[in-house]
Amino acid sequence: MDNRNAILKPTFFIYLACFILMLFLPKILPTYHLILFESGITFAIMALGFNLLLRYTGLLSFGHGALFAVGAYAVGMTGEYYPDLYRIEILLPIALLASFVVSFIFGFICVRHTRVFFSILALALSMVLYALLVKLYSITGGSDGIRIELPMMFGKSFDGVKRFEFLSGAYYYLLICVFAAATVIMSAIVNSPFGKALQCIRDNEVRAEMIGIRVRRYRLYSFILSGLFTGLGGAMWSFVNGHVTPEIAEWVFSGEIVYMTLLGGFMVFEGPIVGAILFTYLRLYAVSITQYWMFLIGATLIILVLLLPEGITGGFVKLFSKMRRRPSPGAVSC
Amino acid sequence: MEHWVIYLLNGLYFASFLFLTSLGLSIILGVMGILNLAHGSLFAIGAFVAAWIVGSFGSNSPVALFFVGLLAALGVAGVVGLALEMSLIRPMYKRALEYQLLITFGALLLIEDLIKMIWGGTAYYASGPFTAMGSLAIGRNQYPYYFLFAMLISVAAGLGLWMIMSRTRVGIMLRAISMDREMAQAMGIQIGKLNTLAFGMGAALAGLAGALIVPTTPALLGIGMDPLILAFIVVVLGGLGSLKGALIGSLIVGETRSMGIVFFPEIELPLLFFIAVIILVFKPEGLFGR
């Protein structure tokens, strides 16, 4: 249990290096690519939240798009109805609060069921939210959605600034910090006693109950945490996209969330991050060459499940272990 | 007063597709333990097949061709179901349940775009049979004969299924598997082949339901998503695995939907989900669940 040297572990240096690299990206990447990358980062925050449920609690949600939408719409609707509060320091807490409320409600309903019913119940609830977002157009802007203006950030106004300047300037650094914080916090959660308890629930809920873990309650905690991260991702994304529409609550996007997590590999902590960023590029590329995007995701999803269920990072882990000629452990977490 | 009769009858109409769809879902869930997320897509296949047949050829004798359409929908959906089971789902038996969900979800995405590839993005109308059958006068209102026809088909299918399940050897074996898979296997029942059959049957029922809807609703992309969720709600409300549960669940959901359309038109679907969710909060095992 030699954790005194945790600070000096090699992975810590790799993360530090990545973070420093990210700080320099605005100087390296052209604006267009930078903004795409930012989109990927917001998805990464969301995917981290999603994977807390999937990998660490054993629950597969097909409705996470709705939670993403809650964060995004919280920003949009605050902008519409409470323009005085349209500062990032206030918007993010509002988005988190909204995510908390909705996650609590969704989670409370879903976690009392078996794992299979949980999945489709999450889907059903997200479709309810989608329908509400579309139908209550007087409040939500309906299928046209809401335009997201540039917010004030820590007292500085960005009126008149072009969005791409905003996004490649101050906002980028904020996003990177939020992302880093989210990653650190999630890492702490999954390695904590709480995280271990969740993993026990994932492995064997009967036994978990028998060692004194209240399964339903902890699943709810996990769902809420998951929703907070996902909603935060949605809020950060709204500024990058400039516009929020009900589509993000629809089942297709929820499916894309599942897909990107699987693509990156859900068994490894960093997998969803890799998958999210990769997915943004893949999607852009694919949409430009075909209109049958769902076919592509569906087919590759099936291939992934059949051949490479642990995704890209899982594949690397296996390869790495084979090269070291050591049996690979069941789970790799940082 | 008569309005209520109409609303009630409309509810029965909704209940008929729900019944078929949820019956299909329930068979698959009961026999194979798989929640088929592609169920709505099979419904959609049925709708497009039927709409295309009636729409393209049926201007002269819409009703007769509609029967052809129904059978074709049933057949095509059934075949697709069999293909799905044999190619994708079978390798997943040994894996965790989540993988089965993922693969049926992948199938859902695949089929949705396949439909788009084959039939394009336009709506397919097939109102021929509906208008051809005319309507029945109830008081001062007109009630379409087509609605009664749809109910008849559903009841017939339900009866047919009941007879298969209770009278034929295959049916009894299917029920045995759904009650206790290990026991059934120990008794020598061929789980593999029966799983495929069950999936095909479930798919065919979904396709039939989809076909039944097209005289009143055009076949559109994404038409299968709501029926998927509604069928799931019916199964959860009515309790898993029973014909009676599917019947009662469909009636409840169908009538609620009918009333919802009258009183809360824009949000009748969310309202329906909401009510179902409330019921589930108090009774997670469903109204008649085990």
Place this chain on the structure above:
Amino acid sequence: MLKVNQLIKDFGTVRIINSADFEVRADEIVSLVGPNGAGKTTLVNLISGHIFPTSGKIEFLGQDITFASPYKRIKLGVARNFQITNLFLDTSVLDNVRTCLFSVYGKIRKAILPANHYAAVSQEAVDILDLFGLSGKQNLFPPSLSEGDKKILDTAMAFALKSKFLLLDEPTSGVATRDKFKVMDTIVSAIRREKMACLIIEHDMDIVSGYSDRLLVLSEGAVIADGKPKEIMEEESVKKILFGVRS
């Protein structure tokens, strides 16, 4: 400590437990024996809260726990292992035990610091693994353990719950015969050290006579003998039931 009063359990028309009556006192190790189908596992399930009786009463430390949830019984101090091992398969051996400790110490809400940071708890988990002979294996995962080791781990987890009363369902089944006594030594000395009471289901009469303070013989759902192992095993009726022999 544990009092079972006229416990009856019916499964449909079959009466599995037919008015069982017995006590387990603090500091006692009691073995429960009986032919297959006598209802031993059912009895353990009733005491641990997996199933509820048709009638009768179960009292623990003076409290009526007849219909208490398993969770409540654990909090009161009743823990059990499982005949078919019931482990956390995708979690390390160390964490299997350590999470039990976290649960007992009420630390499973802690979500900020890593589990490894809780040095005292982690050390205790290692100590318990040591006690049960599993220390080299702490970073392995259950699927790679031998059947016997899985059983031991299962028991170690029940032990880690620091309960006052331990229900052990065949703790040495699946363990190689030459290791059975070693395993029992470990378990029993740990139990005695912590002054736990224990009810063990066992088939191996050598183990029973070697380690129990008292013996309960269950036949067709009822306790037909209750007393010191040496005395009971001499009784004709007991011998007939257990060995089917007339001496």
